[in-house]
Amino acid sequence: MSRYWSDLARQLTPYVPGEQPQGTRLVKLNTNENPYGPSPAVLDAIASISPDELKRYPDPDSSALREAFADREGLGSDQVFLGNGSDEVLAHTFQALLKHDKPLLFPEISYSFYPVWSELYQIAYERVPLRGDFTIDVDAYSMANSGILIPNPNAPTGVLLAKADIARLLETHPDSVVVIDEAYIDFGGESATALISDHDNLLVVQTFSKSRSLAGMRVGVAFGPAELIEGLVRVKDSFNSYPMDIVAQRATLASLQDEAWFQNCCQKVIATRERTSHELSLLGFEVLPSSANFVFARHPGRDAAEIFAELRQRGVIVRYFDKPLISQYLRISIGTDAEMDELLSVLEDVL
């Protein structure tokens, strides 16, 4: 605390990201990174950048990249917004589209950055309960609101909401902006982007950190009606005109163009997730059905914080949230088959 801090800086409770240990040899299953790395074409694209390109500012609007996204999604390039990680895209969304008179609604259990942005931008919010099995009940979003924000699949549960439920939410809340945070959609869900043409209140946010294995690059994207995207651009151009550096723009384009690499990595992660869920249940864990690149599991006979600490001691890091309703769960990212085998054998030992 310093007397030079603003009142706002004093009052913030910042988000705490998962640990990124440097240098040590650990099985790192705590931040939902993708173990396979980006397409080799991404590294070629990075290597091909010239000094002349680096000395200039990048294209502030990432035009070539927005065109490529638009083509892939069957949208116009004015329906695509890019940012420095989807965390930044979401932060701009809070400020541009979710700050109104009535509160913002999001699930009681969801991405723990949502309340942090709400506090930063002084946006009133309410948490909406889940069903007992951690599924989202769209009928529970009936109180007065100006915006609804749902991660799909949900984080940290991994549970998927059907596209038909999202369509119903859009139809029953025509005066609210509905934001679907699809950080994990490529691991088995169906994107809501197809609903954009029929709904002027839908924004879909995705990231290259998980399915595209580019967490180190910081690339996020939003798809929506041109008017919503224009709102995001207004905030972006009042904050940082160049959120996507030249390296990120070129690397992202190369990643988008290697569809086969992308599909193959996602399929491998899905297969390993299904095997891991099965093996965990054999060890006595209750595992929620996951459509993401992590599983959320509890062991009825052992305290989750204890298992977490014992795993950490043996060189395996997973994520533990000491929060109401989920304090007996562990969130375990899906790594390679070899990494999951190590987790399983260490767990067997711990149990």
Ligand SMILES: *Cc1c(COP(=O)(O)O)cnc(C)c1O
């Ligand atoms: C990982 C994650 C993000 C942030 O992704 P970045 O693009 O790396 O900033 C956003 N939302 C959810 C639900 C996530 O899990």
